[in-house]
Amino acid sequence: MRSLSPDRATLAYQDFLRRAKGRWARDLYRAVAADFAAARDRAGPDALADADAAEAVLSATSARYQYFGWLERHLQRLKYASPRGILAAVDAERPALAAELAAAREAGVARGELRLAPGFTPPRYFSAVDFHQHPGGVAGDPLAGVAYDFGRQTTMPAHLDPDEVHRRFTAAVPAGDCRRILDIGCGTGRSTLPFAARFPSAVLYGIDVAAPCLVRAFQRSDAAGVRVEWSQQAAEQTxxxxxxxxxxxxxxxLHEVPRPALAAITREVHRILAPGGRFVSLDFHSPPGGVFGAFIHYGHARRNNEVFMRSFCETDFLGLQRDAGFHEAVMLPFDDGSGTWAADEAPPHWRFPAQLFVATK
Ligand SMILES: C[S@@+](CC[C@H](N)C(=O)[O-])C[C@H]1O[C@@H](n2cnc3c(N)ncnc32)[C@H](O)[C@@H]1O
Incomplete structure (x- = not known):
C-alpha cells in the first residue's frame, strides 16, 4: 500500500506546522486558561456562566485567546490547503496513486470484499461540509482517503502514533464471543483492523459513505492479510x-452527524445487533474542565468546521440509546494516551474530550 511520500520541503513545512500546533496545545492553551481565570476573578463567576459568555468575554479581552483561535484555524487550513500542504502533495503523486487505487478498487470488487454502490448519494449533511477543514471532505476526490490518512498523523496535538488510539479503543471493548463485528463510519480502516487481532474468529465488516475511504480501507486490509467485508452504506439505513x-x-x-441522523443510526444499530450484542463507541463528549472545557471544545468545533460537534455534546446520548431500546448505556472515561480527567478538572494541555460509550441490547 503506497503512502504519500512528499518532498523534503513539504515534510519540513508539515513538521513546522506540527511543532507550532504543539506550542499552541501547551503554552498558548495555558495562557488562555490563565486569561480565563483572570477574567472570572475580575468579573465574577456569573459573567462567565457558560461557554458562550466565556467566548464573548475572552474574544473581546484576551489577545492571547485571539491568537490561539487564529492559530487553531489556520494551522489546520495550511496543513491541507497551501503550496506545501497535503492536497498539493497528493497532486504531485496523483498519477501513480490513482493507478494503484484503481487497481485496488477493481481487485476488491472482483474478490467480493469491496461493495461500492454506484450512484450512491451521501447524506447532504456530510457532502455539504468540509469537516476538519479538509477541502472537498473525504469523498470529494478519489485520493481523499490517502490525504485523510496522511493528515491523521498530526490530528492529535500530543502527536501520538495515529494508530495508538485505535489499539486502545479495541482493548477497551468488553470481551465476548463475537461472530460478526461491524465498524460504522470505518473511514480508511484504521479503526477496523485492530479488531482482527482482538477477535480472531470474528468476521469483520466496515461501512462508510465515502468510496475513496473504502478503497483505501481495502488496501489496508489486503496489505495486512485480513479479510474485511467493506461496503458503501449510510449507518442510518443498512x-x-x-x-x-x-x-x-x-x-x-457520532460527532460528525446531526441529531436526527444520530437518532436514526442508534435505532439502526439496535436493529442489526443480536440480543445481548453491544454498541461501543469512541467519541468526543462532556469536555472536562467545566465552563472552560466547554468554551475550548466548542471553540474548536467552530474553528475547525466540526459543525455537529457541539450538538453531539449537548445531546443526552445515553438517553437516546435507551429510547432506541438498549437496556444498558454507560459513558466511561477513555485514556487516549494523554491521561483522563475528572469532569471538573481542565487538562493541562489541549486534548479531545474522548469518551467511551458502551450500550447493550
Ligand atoms: C472522522 S472519520 C473516522 C473514520 C474512522 N472511524 C477512523 O477512526 O479513522 C468519520 C467517518 O465517518 C464517515 N461517515 C460520516 N457520516 C456517515 C454515515 N451517516 N454513515 C456511515 N459513515 C459515515 C465519514 O465518511 C468518515 O469516513
Whole structure:
C-alpha cells in the first residue's frame, strides 16, 4: 500500500506546522486558561456562566485567546490547503496513486470484499461540509482517503502514533464471543483492523459513505492479510438483516452527524445487533474542565468546521440509546494516551474530550 511520500520541503513545512500546533496545545492553551481565570476573578463567576459568555468575554479581552483561535484555524487550513500542504502533495503523486487505487478498487470488487454502490448519494449533511477543514471532505476526490490518512498523523496535538488510539479503543471493548463485528463510519480502516487481532474468529465488516475511504480501507486490509467485508452504506439505513452482529462499533463518527441522523443510526444499530450484542463507541463528549472545557471544545468545533460537534455534546446520548431500546448505556472515561480527567478538572494541555460509550441490547 503506497503512502504519500512528499518532498523534503513539504515534510519540513508539515513538521513546522506540527511543532507550532504543539506550542499552541501547551503554552498558548495555558495562557488562555490563565486569561480565563483572570477574567472570572475580575468579573465574577456569573459573567462567565457558560461557554458562550466565556467566548464573548475572552474574544473581546484576551489577545492571547485571539491568537490561539487564529492559530487553531489556520494551522489546520495550511496543513491541507497551501503550496506545501497535503492536497498539493497528493497532486504531485496523483498519477501513480490513482493507478494503484484503481487497481485496488477493481481487485476488491472482483474478490467480493469491496461493495461500492454506484450512484450512491451521501447524506447532504456530510457532502455539504468540509469537516476538519479538509477541502472537498473525504469523498470529494478519489485520493481523499490517502490525504485523510496522511493528515491523521498530526490530528492529535500530543502527536501520538495515529494508530495508538485505535489499539486502545479495541482493548477497551468488553470481551465476548463475537461472530460478526461491524465498524460504522470505518473511514480508511484504521479503526477496523485492530479488531482482527482482538477477535480472531470474528468476521469483520466496515461501512462508510465515502468510496475513496473504502478503497483505501481495502488496501489496508489486503496489505495486512485480513479479510474485511467493506461496503458503501449510510449507518442510518443498512442492508444487514436484523440481529446480524454481536458487536457494532464506531470511532469518531457520532460527532460528525446531526441529531436526527444520530437518532436514526442508534435505532439502526439496535436493529442489526443480536440480543445481548453491544454498541461501543469512541467519541468526543462532556469536555472536562467545566465552563472552560466547554468554551475550548466548542471553540474548536467552530474553528475547525466540526459543525455537529457541539450538538453531539449537548445531546443526552445515553438517553437516546435507551429510547432506541438498549437496556444498558454507560459513558466511561477513555485514556487516549494523554491521561483522563475528572469532569471538573481542565487538562493541562489541549486534548479531545474522548469518551467511551458502551450500550447493550
Ligand atoms: C472522522 S472519520 C473516522 C473514520 C474512522 N472511524 C477512523 O477512526 O479513522 C468519520 C467517518 O465517518 C464517515 N461517515 C460520516 N457520516 C456517515 C454515515 N451517516 N454513515 C456511515 N459513515 C459515515 C465519514 O465518511 C468518515 O469516513
Amino acid at each position: 442492508d444487514f438483516p436484523d440481529g446480524h452482529f454481536d458487536l457494532v462499533h464506531s470511532t469518531f463518527l
